[in-house]
Amino acid sequence: DDLEEPDPQTFNVMLVGDSGVGKTCLLVRFKDGAFLAGSFISTVGIDFRNKVMSIDAVKVKLQIWDTAGQERFRSVTHAYYRDAHALLLLYDVTNKASFDNIRAWLTEIHEYAQQDVVVMLLGNKADVTHDRVVKREEGEKLAKEFGVPFMETSAKSGLNVELAFTAVARELKHRTMKEPDEPKFQLQEYVDKEMRTAGCCRS
């Protein structure tokens, strides 16, 4: 162990959204680069995984909390909102109800989370074509209405998974370690730019 190395700054990131939208899969994809196919094991209560990332040569540690989407665990997860620096709010593009519930999730976030929490809306399962019921434009529109950044992801294909966590980590790092004359970090601009350079279709 190198005792000279200081502990990296730690940020708490919480994954929230209805049961089955893919929160656990998104975390596993990000952490292990794998996809949990097959049977769906619903999260019970809350679970977390750490990941150290390098942002502009500065190490930051994300402590990622995977919450249970099921209603019966809501009171457990409420207690964790207060300590969250960022929330990744997911819906499933193949499940209209999960999208319609986003408004209720945002209300809950306003009620329990810190006022300056970073929120990003993610439309997951973007790999699915036939069963898609929520258009990307609808996600964009809702995000705009609430003033939160948005992108579509796929835990299955890996689309934008790294980017979602990196963007949030950048925003949080920027907030805490900003140089005095450094301009404010623009999360949505960053995400759009990264998606363009990755050759991802915006049309």
Ligand SMILES: Nc1nc2c(ncn2[C@@H]2O[C@H](COP(=O)(O)OP(=O)(O)OP(=O)(O)O)[C@@H](O)[C@H]2O)c(=O)[nH]1
């Ligand atoms: N096609 C596709 N399926 C996915 C994707 N992400 C998750 N799934 C599937 O969706 C189901 C639910 O995924 P989970 O990650 O367990 O969902 P969750 O949001 O953690 O659910 P709770 O723990 O109950 O809140 C599983 O069967 C996954 O295989 C994705 O990006 N694409």
